[in-house]
Amino acid sequence: MIIQMKKTATKKEFERIVEFLTSKGLRIVDASSENVTVFGILGDTSSIEPADLYAFDGVGEVTRVSTPFKKASRSFKKKDTIIKVNEHVSIGGDQFVVMAGPCSVESEEQLRTIAKGVKKSGAHLLRGGAYKPRTSPYAFQGLEIEGLKILRKIGDETGLAIVTEIPSADLLPVFEEYVDIIQVGARNMQNFHLLKALGKSKKPILLKRGLSSTIEEWLMSAEYIMAGGNENVILCERGIRTFEKYTRNTLDISAVLAVKELSHLPVIIDPSHAAGRWNMIEKLSLASLAVGAHGLIVEVHHDPEHALSDGAQSLKLNKFHHMMEELDKVAAVLEKTIR
Amino acid sequence: MIIQMKKTATKKEFERIVEFLTSKGLRIVDASSENVTVFGILGDTSSIEPADLYAFDGVGEVTRVSTPFKKASRSFKKKDTIIKVNEHVSIGGDQFVVMAGPCSVESEEQLRTIAKGVKKSGAHLLRGGAYKPRTSPYAFQGLEIEGLKILRKIGDETGLAIVTEIPSADLLPVFEEYVDIIQVGARNMQNFHLLKALGKSKKPILLKRGLSSTIEEWLMSAEYIMAGGNENVILCERGIRTFEKYTRNTLDISAVLAVKELSHLPVIIDPSHAAGRWNMIEKLSLASLAVGAHGLIVEVHHDPEHALSDGAQSLKLNKFHHMMEELDKVAAVLEKTIR
């Protein structure tokens, strides 16, 4: 951390902050010149929020020069983390992993139809919401526990691993029983109570980026889970909120590159929630593969017009099949494997 | 809701969506001309997400023409809601209510010093965090249950009502015991699990706006609480996330006017979190009063340099006192009361 004092700062103000920092066991390296008082802070600054130091009179500018996350950072662990889901599927290596399925689990028949379809086209995991976070209290909220049981049943029938979103910490035992990967939704990315609970779990966690979360905050949320003991975190970029409204959100494809630079954790893309339009999914998925993401999570429905949620962003089974064929072609030249 | 079909839409596509909507009990009013097929939907459309209708082939543009919230809306209830906190304090009327106190409760002594100070200057409620949502898992997380007890004790000593943030639904019974107004933090604004739980409570809820939540989403979150039966919701604007980084967030002062137009619920402002800089608080507070907010929630600390969190945005007691005097002057000419 580097601190520059204001030009108007007094000697006493300078001494007060230095005293505060040294009382925390930190060391000061002075880099001042005739005009400017500026110094670096050495030691473990992870418990200090740069913003808090502005409370000291005379402090001009505080700059963090190391990342605030530890276990999630590339400098903590150089090699890519590869998370083994089952015998056939690992996330974070050369396999480009595709998670597909409906927005909501609506019935056993619905899920079976879709699961068989996506499995046939080459999907690796089955997604489907049992607890649905809906903006309106009057909209369909999901089949809840019944949905989890259907997911497990159809997962076992088809041999597809299961990923679904957890709404709150108290449901963790149930999710651990039925689910292979536990998803944290974008709206819960900074539900620290939930993140702490997931730190005690052994299940891989799919951590979606919040709508307006910086990449640093996202990695700090991964750090919460990892600090608790669970290092199996998969990051998922799903679009950020910007002024542009033609797409539902703006897919921040560069975030994949940023995450791979800053962290060793795998990162996948959710083009369905980013775009909110099914006709953009195939092309955005190809771009996700090309940019170096470790996989995708996409919404697929056999009858999107009658889906109980998010039909507009769901691919029909035949479109999904075509997309998988296109991904196959591009994966081949980029030395990635899909099947 | 109004639906315009694409120019390329077939008659069959038109019939499919009409059939779907009428099967939901809705009525269609055709407004098509020779070039454009467009129709209105009449009836209760609150369970239909406009976005979902795009799943139908041929649908061009879907426009909602009524607000998606009901109980929270001004058309549901014309008169301003006034929430009585205790004998002396009501939020939503002509009283400009000031909630003040430290970011975090750090000790009984600290809170007593601050509470006495803000009380003397004219504050109506005491704020202070017991459970702190922190970006870093390594930062101070609050005194938790101990903090709640201290708040209650000092509240009783000084006669100030207490407002503090709840981190998760399972702690509701404890909060109901110790707290006068339960705060939902910005990061939890769409924690629907928590909102549903608060709908069962009888305590007033202070609902902060999410960092990147639209005004409509914010009112939909109020609707979640109200739909559960608790109509005592106070809205709190606390800055939104934008590209500008000089202030921590961008205070959306116009949101106060928007909320007062769309809803009957009271709305206050938190200038401390918006600006993140104590030297902006007084002026932003005056602006909040001038724009018509029903009150303020501000961070005050007797020794911000040694605060365990958010010192940079905390006013010292003497600055708070000065601010209250300025507010008094402006309130007088705007026919608002502070004391």
Added chain:
Amino acid sequence: MIIQMKKTATKKEFERIVEFLTSKGLRIVDASSENVTVFGILGDTSSIEPADLYAFDGVGEVTRVSTPFKKASRSFKKKDTIIKVNEHVSIGGDQFVVMAGPCSVESEEQLRTIAKGVKKSGAHLLRGGAYKPRTSPYAFQGLEIEGLKILRKIGDETGLAIVTEIPSADLLPVFEEYVDIIQVGARNMQNFHLLKALGKSKKPILLKRGLSSTIEEWLMSAEYIMAGGNENVILCERGIRTFEKYTRNTLDISAVLAVKELSHLPVIIDPSHAAGRWNMIEKLSLASLAVGAHGLIVEVHHDPEHALSDGAQSLKLNKFHHMMEELDKVAAVLEKTIR
């Protein structure tokens, strides 16, 4: 400027950047420790873009610690700049200056009616567009030179000084002939060709903030004008573009405080373009006064329904009158003068 090298940086990489900087006449102050190589740069760094230094291999983080603007900065000139417009009006001191008038000059009669009305209610300057920047090439583009002549004529009749927007540098001679304050529109804030030309003028310049310009960029645009020799720059906050769409833009009221901290230049607010809704103007104007802005520029029309542009955000004359009365009351207690 402070540079931290990457952990992987080699000695040679460190030497290359040091050599580059010293060749520019800058001095290096080393603040490295055993783990981190970090150093400060002393001297005039205003011609160096921090971003460019990342081109050097091994550079980790570059931080600017001084503002990139000079003449516009508060440290260059401590006292507030006060710009005298005419005998009665000065901007930047205790007078709260109100500029009012229609979005577009439509005719002599229209402008006379409005000018007389706003003058009577206490406005200090007359605004009105002669050259209108319109998103659509098919929309009304303004009366152009004819409009300037009408403005001058009505300005002289009523004794109101004139402010209007310049579309391009080649029109500067005409504007200097007819106009008292030359306005640079938000879309032209970084039209550097235009800014350079205005640097040669002696007229005060009203510089609107770009829709997505940071406060620093805005002050850098003021610097362009000042670097050319014209130090009479008035800044104008007019709303920034965010995800929120209820208002046309989001009024960044805190920007007034930021500008007053960073610069000695006067700063006013345009609530009409910020909100895009006339019914918010009065309250936002009161908030602008309360926050410490030096004035306002507002749209007023005697018949907004038939205005050729921006009718939705124009106040009727009687509403403007009421607003001026309210401003008067608040100004009195804040020791500002309006009339």
Added chain:
Amino acid sequence: MIIQMKKTATKKEFERIVEFLTSKGLRIVDASSENVTVFGILGDTSSIEPADLYAFDGVGEVTRVSTPFKKASRSFKKKDTIIKVNEHVSIGGDQFVVMAGPCSVESEEQLRTIAKGVKKSGAHLLRGGAYKPRTSPYAFQGLEIEGLKILRKIGDETGLAIVTEIPSADLLPVFEEYVDIIQVGARNMQNFHLLKALGKSKKPILLKRGLSSTIEEWLMSAEYIMAGGNENVILCERGIRTFEKYTRNTLDISAVLAVKELSHLPVIIDPSHAAGRWNMIEKLSLASLAVGAHGLIVEVHHDPEHALSDGAQSLKLNKFHHMMEELDKVAAVLEKTIR
């Protein structure tokens, strides 16, 4: 356009707006029910700004249902526009066109070295700034006319067509003499004075998207040029401004798909300005190809450390060569051609 009246609207208010619209030659189609007064407007509404109609008392919600651009729209022209630059290069078809070169033209030797390098690796056009829009008035502003001459000379030597940015309308004759494609920079996207001038030119125009411009506004700026008579517009996505600061801007890759849906014009991507980091360019370029862009414009420098501007985002020649090889491989499986 569809207009819904407020619930409180009177019959007289309804009649006033209907009268206004019919006086403009538009027709009204009523779609009201017992509760809601709502009607469609038929006819050419391109000269009406929806926002302006809010000036009428009683108007609740105005919704545009057709795009405001005409000549630029896909419904005006179904087939993709293909712009022929020279015998070898056409933009908008199956050829994936790569424009490469330095940020600024610094000298003849510099440009020759880079031009030969990028030509050898397969680039189709040479880019390079002669007039540089710089945030700071104290930074290098370009070689200006000298730079244009060098560009032309090196372009002729290497057989590469030339693309460079025009700063203002008065320089159009010079640009027409020296340049093959005239670029409009992001900051000038709504410099309507410049756009109108370019509408008179016959040269292809490369129109960059503004930092915070919506896709609709961007196409409206294309419309300005096309309305003037020049239909050779190439759109260029170059990142938008968001809250995320790890990358310089956020590349909005979905915008390519939006543009291809809404318009027949070609669209390319500038990954250099979007990311601001050279190490992201290759992957973002592959993603651009995969998503369906018609080409790229990238910054390449033989010695980025000593570049006079934007070194941090420039690829070295060998990295550019590697990127072209990777693009070749992916293009092959996507049925695009590069060489």
